[in-house]
Amino acid sequence: MILFVAVNLKRLSVLGKKYRWRKPALCPGCRQSHLWGHGYVDGYFQGFARALALRRYVCPGCGCVIKLRPKGYFARFQTAIGTIRAALEQRVGTGRWPAGCAARGRHWLSALKRQVLVHLGLAWLQRPVAAFDRLRRMGVVPVSRSFLRGGRTGRA
Ligand SMILES: [Zn+2]
Incomplete structure (x- = not known):
């Protein structure tokens, strides 16, 4: 499942995995509130030569994996x-x-x-x-x- 959230791509490109993502309050699947970190996936965006590390979470309740993507972009598209x-x-x-x-x-x-x-x-x-x-x-x-x-x- 993809959640579109506000992301400062420039800051993300500088900070990498030190970028402070805001963890979703609730699992979008089962609505429980204790998501776990689940690593990162590479995302490519126009204007950035290297992949940016996009945060993932997993819900221990229902097993749903939640990928955060920047608002203003379609899933899988590099251009805003x-x-x-x-x-x-x-x-x-x-x-x-x-x-x-x-x-x-x-x-x-x-x-x-x-x-x-x-x-x-x-x-x-x-x-x-x-x-x-x-x-x-x-x-x-x-x-x-x-x-x-x-x-x-x-x-x-
Ligand atoms: Zn869940």
Whole structure:
């Protein structure tokens, strides 16, 4: 299970495992309150050359493993949601991707089109940025290439 929490990525990159994560108060699975530390997993984010150590907890009650991820990022994506959306907006508005963004941007846009067709229908292809926002409100990762679990997972 992933929990999205406020994380200062810059500070995390400096402090590594000394970064002070705030332990979730309750297990999101069974609601009991004594989570145990469960090591770290590598997370990669745009603008950081090396992996950042993301905290994990485990619930001794139900065995649920809880991974903390930074708010503002989709699971498995290295680029911030706001950056992806701004890039799409620029592409739609000007026909050009922001500098250095074209290769990823093309992946995002083709994935978005597929999510639009699956979840919203053909008419929404005319309004990709609005579709991006609507898919997010539906709990779908708009630029995911995966349709497992409603497109909530995927890599880019
Ligand atoms: Zn639990």
